[in-house]
Amino acid sequence: MAASSPSYGPRPWTFYVLAALFALFVIFLYGPMIAVLILSFQGPSASLVFPLRDPSLMWFDELFNPRRTGDVVGAFNRSLPLAVGVMLLTVLISVTAGFAFRRRFKGATAIFYTAIASLIVPGLVLSIGILVTFRYLGWPASWYTSALGAHLSWALPFGLLIMFAILGRLSPSYEEAAYDLGASKWQTVKEVVVPIVFPGMIAVALFGFTLSYDEFPRSWLTVGSKNTLPLEIWTMTTNVTSPALYALGTVTTIVSFLVIALALSSIILIQRKRSRGK
Amino acid sequence: MTTTAAHVSNARPLQESGEIRLVDVAKQFGNTYAVQNINLTIPHGSYCCLLGPSGCGKTTILRMIAGHETPSSGEIYIGKDMVVGKAPVERGTAMMFQSYALFPHLSILDNVAFYLKMRNVGKEERRQKALEMLQRVQLDHLKDRMPAQLSGGQQQRVALARSLITNPKVLLLDEPLSALDEFLRLRMRGELKSLQDELGITFVHVTHTQPEAIALADMVVVMDTGRIDQADTANVIFNKPKTPYVARFMGGQNVLTGTVESNSGGVFKLKSADGSTFEAKAGDETASAGSKLSVSVRRDHVALRRGDGTTEVNSIAGVVDATEYQGSYVKVTINTAGGVFVANVSDRAYFAEPVDTGDKVVASWSTEDVHILSKADTGVAGDPYLDGGH
Amino acid sequence: MTSAPTAKRSMLPTYLQVAPLTIVLALFFIVPVALVVVVSFFRYQMLVGIVPDFTLKNYIDLLSNPTTWTLYRSTLKFTLIVLAITFVLGFWIAYFLVFHVRSLLIAIGLFLVCTVPFWTSNIIRMISWRPVLGTEGLINSALLKMGVIDQPLQWLLYSDFSVVVAYVHLFTLFMIVPIFNSMARIDKSLLEAAVDAGATRWGVIWNVVLPLSKTGIALGALFVVTLVMGDFFVVTVMSGGLSGSATSGIFNDLQFLNYPRAAASAVILLIVVLLIAASIFRLVDVRKELVR
Numbered sequence: 001m002a003a004s005s006p007s008y009g010p011r012p013w014t015f016y017v018l019a020a021l022f023a024l025f026v027i028f029l030y031g032p033m034i035a036v037l038i039l040s041f042q043g044p045s046a047s048l049v050f051p052l053r054d055p056s057l058m059w060f061d062e063l064f065n066p067r068r069t070g071d072v073v074g075a076f077n078r079s080l081p082l083a084v085g086v087m088l089l090t091v092l093i094s095v096t097a098g099f100a101f102r103r104r105f106k107g108a109t110a111i112f113y114t115a116i117a118s119l120i121v122p123g124l125v126l127s128i129g130i131l132v133t134f135r136y137l138g139w140p141a142s143w144y145t146s147a148l149g150a151h152l153s154w155a156l157p158f159g160l161l162i163m164f165a166i167l168g169r170l171s172p173s174y175e176e177a178a179y180d181l182g183a184s185k186w187q188t189v190k191e192v193v194v195p196i197v198f199p200g201m202i203a204v205a206l207f208g209f210t211l212s213y214d215e216f217p218r219s220w221l222t223v224g225s226k227n228t229l230p231l232e233i234w235t236m237t238t239n240v241t242s243p244a245l246y247a248l249g250t251v252t253t254i255v256s257f258l259v260i261a262l263a264l265s266s267i268i269l270i271q272r273k274r275s276r277g278k
Numbered sequence: 279m280t281t282t283a284a285h286v287s288n289a290r291p292l293q294e295s296g297e298i299r300l301v302d303v304a305k306q307f308g309n310t311y312a313v314q315n316i317n318l319t320i321p322h323g324s325y326c327c328l329l330g331p332s333g334c335g336k337t338t339i340l341r342m343i344a345g346h347e348t349p350s351s352g353e354i355y356i357g358k359d360m361v362v363g364k365a366p367v368e369r370g371t372a373m374m375f376q377s378y379a380l381f382p383h384l385s386i387l388d389n390v391a392f393y394l395k396m397r398n399v400g401k402e403e404r405r406q407k408a409l410e411m412l413q414r415v416q417l418d419h420l421k422d423r424m425p426a427q428l429s430g431g432q433q434q435r436v437a438l439a440r441s442l443i444t445n446p447k448v449l450l451l452d453e454p455l456s457a458l459d460e461f462l463r464l465r466m467r468g469e470l471k472s473l474q475d476e477l478g479i480t481f482v483h484v485t486h487t488q489p490e491a492i493a494l495a496d497m498v499v500v501m502d503t504g505r506i507d508q509a510d511t512a513n514v515i516f517n518k519p520k521t522p523y524v525a526r527f528m529g530g531q532n533v534l535t536g537t538v539e540s541n542s543g544g545v546f547k548l549k550s551a552d553g554s555t556f557e558a559k560a561g562d563e564t565a566s567a568g569s570k571l572s573v574s575v576r577r578d579h580v581a582l583r584r585g586d587g588t589t590e591v592n593s594i595a596g597v598v599d600a601t602e603y604q605g606s607y608v609k610v611t612i613n614t615a616g617g618v619f620v621a622n623v624s625d626r627a628y629f630a631e632p633v634d635t636g637d638k639v640v641a642s643w644s645t646e647d648v649h650i651l652s653k654a655d656t657g658v659a660g661d662p663y664l665d666g667g668h
Numbered sequence: 669m670t671s672a673p674t675a676k677r678s679m680l681p682t683y684l685q686v687a688p689l690t691i692v693l694a695l696f697f698i699v700p701v702a703l704v705v706v707v708s709f710f711r712y713q714m715l716v717g718i719v720p721d722f723t724l725k726n727y728i729d730l731l732s733n734p735t736t737w738t739l740y741r742s743t744l745k746f747t748l749i750v751l752a753i754t755f756v757l758g759f760w761i762a763y764f765l766v767f768h769v770r771s772l773l774i775a776i777g778l779f780l781v782c783t784v785p786f787w788t789s790n791i792i793r794m795i796s797w798r799p800v801l802g803t804e805g806l807i808n809s810a811l812l813k814m815g816v817i818d819q820p821l822q823w824l825l826y827s828d829f830s831v832v833v834a835y836v837h838l839f840t841l842f843m844i845v846p847i848f849n850s851m852a853r854i855d856k857s858l859l860e861a862a863v864d865a866g867a868t869r870w871g872v873i874w875n876v877v878l879p880l881s882k883t884g885i886a887l888g889a890l891f892v893v894t895l896v897m898g899d900f901f902v903v904t905v906m907s908g909g910l911s912g913s914a915t916s917g918i919f920n921d922l923q924f925l926n927y928p929r930a931a932a933s934a935v936i937l938l939i940v941v942l943l944i945a946a947s948i949f950r951l952v953d954v955r956k957e958l959v960r
Binding site: 011012014015018019021022025026028029030031032033035036039048049050092093094096097099100101103105107108111114115117118120121122123124125126128129130132133136149150152153156160206210213214216217221229230233234237245246248249252253256257259260264 | 679682683685686688689690692693695696697698699700701702703704707757760761763764765768778780781782784785786787788789790791792793795796797798799800802804805806809837840869890891894897898899900901905915918919922927930931934937938941942945
């Protein structure tokens with residue numbers, strides 16, 4: 001029977017049906033992104049649809065020399081450090097919290113459910129809440145305070161869930177062995193635990209970075225007077241009717257892909273090192 | 279499905295045979311053969327153990343009989359039917375998985391009733407029948423528990439009940455005892471055997487443990503990488519192994535190789551590379567002078583004495599490497615010029631004249647206890663089973 | 669949760685370890701949400717702004733306004749449609765990857781292919797449907813060229829259809845990943861045992877795979893429901909402003925700086941979302957699965 005795996009008999013018909021479904025899904029997933037990628041090289045016709053005429057880089061040029069478009073470069077210069085900050089904090093906070101959850105402590109369940117609630121609360125609701133909080137406290141909203149917090153409230157639960165999955169697989173006997181061999185608590189963490197869970201930490205970092213870099217609803221009311229990149233794009237969708245929008249899409253997608261590639265390849269590299277030796 | 283409840287409750291006619299016949303079966307995974315040239319007949323109603331180290335292909339054979347793998351070539355018969363290509367349920371086989379594969383989301387009762395549910399038997403009736411089956415394995419009081427709440431031994435009984443409710447001609451057991459502790463293993467071993475006696479159906483049991491196979495099986499099939507080396511009764515396998523591999527794997531044997539010097543009066547005279555000589559009674563075997571021949575000598579048919587060198591026939595000299603007390607006997611490992619030789623000396627004989635590591639000894643045996651192997655030993659250096667068994 | 673190697677140690681380090689998480693959650697989740705609840709009872713006065721009070725007026729206003737109900741009906745409709753589509757897609761794609769792809773390496777590779785877009789910008793992915801679905805977009809021009817239609821289809825973009833397309837595009841991932849995780853944990857011999865018992869392909873799926881993927885499905889549904897319910901931006905962009913969502917009211921009130929009523933809308937939305945989440949949690953012990 002097909003469903004039971006290592007049989008190398010002929011593939012059942014369901015395989016072909018589902019393979020076709022999968023292929024269609026991948027086309028559905030990537031097709032539009034590829035269309036945007038191609039159209040960002042549109043020529044001076046400034047047409048927003050196919051065909052592509054006189055391919056050029058002019059719309060990329062326009063992005064960095066803003067005349068009609070907004071402050072893309074400025075937005076990028078805010079979004080990037082914000083994403084890196086969220087990434088670092090997410091790794092630091094969710095890894096330490098993940099370790100805490102390996103022991104039973106009072107309030108563990110409450111904190112866990114709060115984290116889950118933070119994950120599912122609509123971003124807009126949270127956005128209003130943070131705005132009101134900052135008003136009430138008399139603090140000005142800005143991308144590096146209120147928006148940072150808003151992003152953390154969404155990235156941290158993700159990071160925590162990933163850490164649960166990773167630490168669930170980390171056998172306590174590694175730590176016991178390290179203690180037996182005379183390692184101190186800190187040495188155990190540094191020499192044994194962190195190297196083992198490192199690939200998982202990269203995954204947490206990836207989530208932290210991209211969730212912040214692309215976050216829109218939670219940023220909307222919390223960034224203050226200066227936009228982050230997704231908000232800049234949002235503004236452009238209503239104002240800009242040139243392929244510059246596509247060019248911007250291409251650029252941000254490339255940045256995302258670079259980050260993903262960096263994260264995944266470093267995970268693969270580590271795993272390979274582990275399975276084959278250095 | 280039009281199968282009715284009445285059909286299910288009909289016991290399979292007794293004469294329906296659970297004989298299994300594999301003809302030239304081979305199984306390829308990618309470019310490598312998992313098993314090759316498998317020809318085997320397991321008689322109806324026998325307890326057959328497939329024995330071999332991990333990766334030898336024994337589980338592949340079991341899964342092909344079960345219908346969970348399709349052979350790349352060859353035929354498999356159960357009773358009169360060629361079953362290759364048939365669904366497992368049409369074969370009259372039931373499989374008990376190594377992990378037991380109890381459905382974690384169903385109660386014990388529903389696990390056992392699963393087969394009946396698949397045949398659209400009504401809820402009341404199937405629960406009744408499943409309960410009867412649970413009574414047979416004495417677990418009816420746990421019927422509403424979930425699998426995770428049971429001990430390993432209990433889980434295994436449930437798995438057994440779930441297999442038996444299909445009323446199979448053949449029960450296939452994949453390492454059924456490997457997950458149990460020593461005590462339970464011995465107990466379940468006895469229970470499996472008596473269950474098989476009671477049901478009278480064919481059991482095919484995969485294991486990597488020699489004592490398990492010897493204790494249970496009417497027929498032991500010893501497998502080497504992808505091939506059957508010998509299939510026979512436990513007694514024959516143990517006393518008259520066919521190949522050096524079987525002799526080593528079953529344990530309890532010393533394998534010696536020599537060149538045939540003469541064949542007189544049905545007795546071969548052999549000389550090994552290190553100069554020791556021994557004799558073997560030629561049964562049906564023929565061997566010309568100058569050819570290589572391997573023989574086996576049971577470890578417990580060896581006598582030991584102190585001595586420095588030997589020129590006698592049927593003896594070998596060496597230095598004691600280790601002694602290991604085993605209760606009723608002492609295992610003495612001797613380093614000889616030709617390799618490692620083991621003597622299992624009864625505790626009485628041993629303590630009458632104890633030997634210790636470093637002592638020079640001579641081991642000897644009688645011609646009657648020498649058994650000729652069909653293949654000359656190719657000298658499997660570093661064979662992991664060299665020291666297997668007892 | 670695994671128990672870490674414990675002798676009797678002080679609990680202090682543990683509390684220090686969760687402290688940063690707790691502080692962030694308190695400051696950027698609990699306090700803000702609590703303040704939203706508080707403000708929702710405040711009064712809004714033109715020109716003056718927010719006046720502390722305890723009034724139910726905002727709620728009464730909202731609940732007596734038929735627009736609120738229309739918007740919720742529309743949002744609920746989108747939620748159910750998207751839930752159904754993402755579930756079917758997510759289940760079968762995960763099933764394909766786990767049970768039909770024979771090489772683990774290829775399965776992981778294909779899984780990554782599905783998840784990579786998750787890490788790219790949602791807004792860009794939304795906008796990217798314009799050159800595909802638009803009046804002069806790829807689909808319309810292809811259909812025109814083939815002669816299937818002689819007028820561009822108008823309902824492809826800026827319609828309920830395009831809203832659903834965008835939701836499915838953005839959120840199917842949230843179904844695939846947890847279902848994939850659940851399925852990957854199913855012991856393959858369970859399927860063989862079911863086949864042994866005479867289960868057909870559908871029998872195996874219905875009796876074994878589906879019940880054992882329940883937790884993944886519940887988690888995926890939780891994500892999809894909360895994302896669609898709380899969305900404002902997709903529905904605005906993709907419907908061309910034609911369709912509203914439960915959050916549209918919030919948006920409008922914010923434009924007029926009517927924070928109390930926006931807060932009341934937010935509280936209602938929060939309650940609806942939490943009720944749905946709670947019912948999903950009741951069905952399946954998600955936590956057990958997560959922490960396993």
